[in-house]
Amino acid sequence: MNKELRKAVIAGNWKMNKTPDEAKVLIEEIIPLVKDASCDVVVCVPYVDLCTAVAATKDTNIAVGAENCHWETSGAFTGEISPSMLTAMGVEYVIIGHSERRTYFGETDVTVNKRVCAALKEGLKVILCVGEYLEQREQGVTAELVAMQTKIALQGVAKEDLKHIIIAYEPVWAIGTGCTATAEQANEVCACIRKTLGNLYCEACANGVTIQYGGSMNAKNAAELLAQPDVDGGLIGGASLKAPDFAAIVAATQ
Numbered sequence: 001m002n003k004e005l006r007k008a009v010i011a012g013n014w015k016m017n018k019t020p021d022e023a024k025v026l027i028e029e030i031i032p033l034v035k036d037a038s039c040d041v042v043v044c045v046p047y048v049d050l051c052t053a054v055a056a057t058k059d060t061n062i063a064v065g066a067e068n069c070h071w072e073t074s075g076a077f078t079g080e081i082s083p084s085m086l087t088a089m090g091v092e093y094v095i096i097g098h099s100e101r102r103t104y105f106g107e108t109d110v111t112v113n114k115r116v117c118a119a120l121k122e123g124l125k126v127i128l129c130v131g132e133y134l135e136q137r138e139q140g141v142t143a144e145l146v147a148m149q150t151k152i153a154l155q156g157v158a159k160e161d162l163k164h165i166i167i168a169y170e171p172v173w174a175i176g177t178g179c180t181a182t183a184e185q186a187n188e189v190c191a192c193i194r195k196t197l198g199n200l201y202c203e204a205c206a207n208g209v210t211i212q213y214g215g216s217m218n219a220k221n222a223a224e225l226l227a228q229p230d231v232d233g234g235l236i237g238g239a240s241l242k243a244p245d246f247a248a249i250v251a252a253t254q
């Protein structure tokens with residue numbers, strides 16, 4: 001029943017793929033396939049594709065997101081992009097704390113928190129990623145770990161801003177590996193995250209937050225994962241680069 005309180009959101013994470021010309025082609029392929037979607041549809045694309053993506057999705061039901069942002073508005077941060085630069089372009093969403101940023105680019109829970117606060121202040125909707133390594137799952141600390149990641153990432157975030165937060169539970173061992181979490185595993189951790197939100201804010205607040213699963217979700221396994229009571233959508237990597245597969249996942253939210 002609580003699931004009806006939340007909007008399902010399917011977001012593609014294109015990672016470091018597609019030139020602007022290729023982005024236009026892919027988006028034009030996706031548009032007719034998802035036009036009747038009952039969920040929110042987002043494509044998170046590389047910085048260089050944002051302008052093209054915003055133009056290509058104008059007057060459609062697809063929103064555009066970036067894959068990261070800095071916490072400062074401007075200044076001597078070579079190579080970085082600020083939240084206000086994104087909103088000025090018409091970008092609505094930003095992924096923060098993806099495991100690839102944490103693993104390869106030194107992202108910490110503290111810098112994730114700074115980015116989340118800065119993005120919210122600028123009016124962006126945040127897709128906050130949390131999730132455990134396989135070793136941590138085997139050590140039995142998944143619940144504590146995602147609770148800690150969630151708590152730190154949301155420090156200083158007001159209850160009223162929760163409506164702009166989506167949490168993506170992404171077990172690191174499932175990302176890009178073809179080794180999807182079972183529907184039960186995905187639901188169990190999404191429920192833990194919701195419980196954490198309930199403790200931090202309130203139960204009703206927690207029941208309103210969209211929690212996605214991400215990690216090798218595809219056209220075949222999406223329906224089972226998305227049918228779970230605490231899984232409200234998906235963050236999709238590889239399968240978001242193929243229009244029919246992405247559209248099939250969007251359709252699976254029904």
Ligand code: PEP
Binds near residue numbers: 013015174178239
């Ligand atoms: C991701 O990058 O967020 C992701 C879930 O990737 P994939 O779907 O390819 O596992």
